[in-house]
Amino acid sequence: MHGTPHTVADVMTRTVVAVLAGTVFKDLVKTMDRWRVSALPVVDGDHRVLGVVSEADLLPKEEFRDGDPDRYARLRRLSDLAKAGARTAEELMTAPAVTVRADEPLPCAARIMARCRVKRLPVVDADGVLKGVVSRSDLLKVFLRDDEDIANEVRHQVVAFLFPDPEEPIRVVARDGVVTLTGRVPDTSIVPVVARLVRAVEGVVDVDCALLGPPRRPDLDADLPEAPPTDDPAEERTVAPDGCSS
Missing domain, CATH: 3.30.70 (Alpha-Beta Plaits)
Known part of the structure; x- marks a missing residue:
C-alpha cells in the first residue's frame, strides 16, 4: 500500500575506513584521529566484518597505565584489563560485530542501535562483506x-x-x-x-x-407522543359519560 520505504542502503555512508585484524594500537589511534571517527570496523582479507574497535576499547590502555589495578578492577573488569594489555585490533575489538543488512528498513537499524546502545553500525551484505556504515544522524535524515x-x-x-x-x-x-x-x-x-x-x-x-463519525440522523418520528404503558390492568380506567371513572 505505502510507497517503497527507504532502506539502510539509501542513507548509509559508503566510504568506510576499516582496519585489518593485525593493525597495531598506535595505527588505530592515528586512523581514528585522521578520519575523525570514534570506531572502526575490523575486517578480514575478504572485507568481511569481524568486529568493531572503538575509543572505549582503547581507553583502558591509558586508564591503567600508571599503576596496578585495585582488587575491584581485577575482579570486575577482566575484559578491560585484557584490553589494557592488547596490542592489535583483533585483541581490542568487540566481537562478533553488531551489524545491519543494507536492505533492512530504517526502523530495523534504529531498533538495533537502541537495543545494543551503539551510535553507528557497519552495513553488510548477505555474505557479511562491509558495504558502508550507518549512524544515528543518517537515520534522522527522513525527518528532513x-x-x-x-x-x-x-x-x-x-x-x-x-x-x-x-x-x-x-x-x-x-x-x-x-x-x-x-x-x-x-x-x-x-x-x-x-x-x-x-x-x-x-x-x-x-x-x-x-x-x-457520520452525523446523527434525526428520528423521523420525533414529534409523535410516546404511548402510555398499559401492561398493568390496575392502571386501566373506563371513563363514563358523566366524567366519572369506573
Whole structure:
C-alpha cells in the first residue's frame, strides 16, 4: 500500500575506513584521529566484518597505565584489563560485530542501535562483506522530508486506500512533520488504524487524528407522543359519560 520505504542502503555512508585484524594500537589511534571517527570496523582479507574497535576499547590502555589495578578492577573488569594489555585490533575489538543488512528498513537499524546502545553500525551484505556504515544522524535524515510530500503520501497511500469513496473529503495537513486529519468517516473504529498507518509514513513526527463519525440522523418520528404503558390492568380506567371513572 505505502510507497517503497527507504532502506539502510539509501542513507548509509559508503566510504568506510576499516582496519585489518593485525593493525597495531598506535595505527588505530592515528586512523581514528585522521578520519575523525570514534570506531572502526575490523575486517578480514575478504572485507568481511569481524568486529568493531572503538575509543572505549582503547581507553583502558591509558586508564591503567600508571599503576596496578585495585582488587575491584581485577575482579570486575577482566575484559578491560585484557584490553589494557592488547596490542592489535583483533585483541581490542568487540566481537562478533553488531551489524545491519543494507536492505533492512530504517526502523530495523534504529531498533538495533537502541537495543545494543551503539551510535553507528557497519552495513553488510548477505555474505557479511562491509558495504558502508550507518549512524544515528543518517537515520534522522527522513525527518528532513518536505511537509507537502508527507501530506501527499498520506492522501494517496493511506486516505485514498482506506476511504476510496468518502461521503465528504478528508482533509490532510502536515506542519513540521505533524499530520492533522479532519473530516468524517463511516466507522470510527477504524480511526486507530488510520493513525497507525499515517505514523508509519516516513518523515511523520506525530499524528493529530480528529476524524469524526457520520452525523446523527434525526428520528423521523420525533414529534409523535410516546404511548402510555398499559401492561398493568390496575392502571386501566373506563371513563363514563358523566366524567366519572369506573
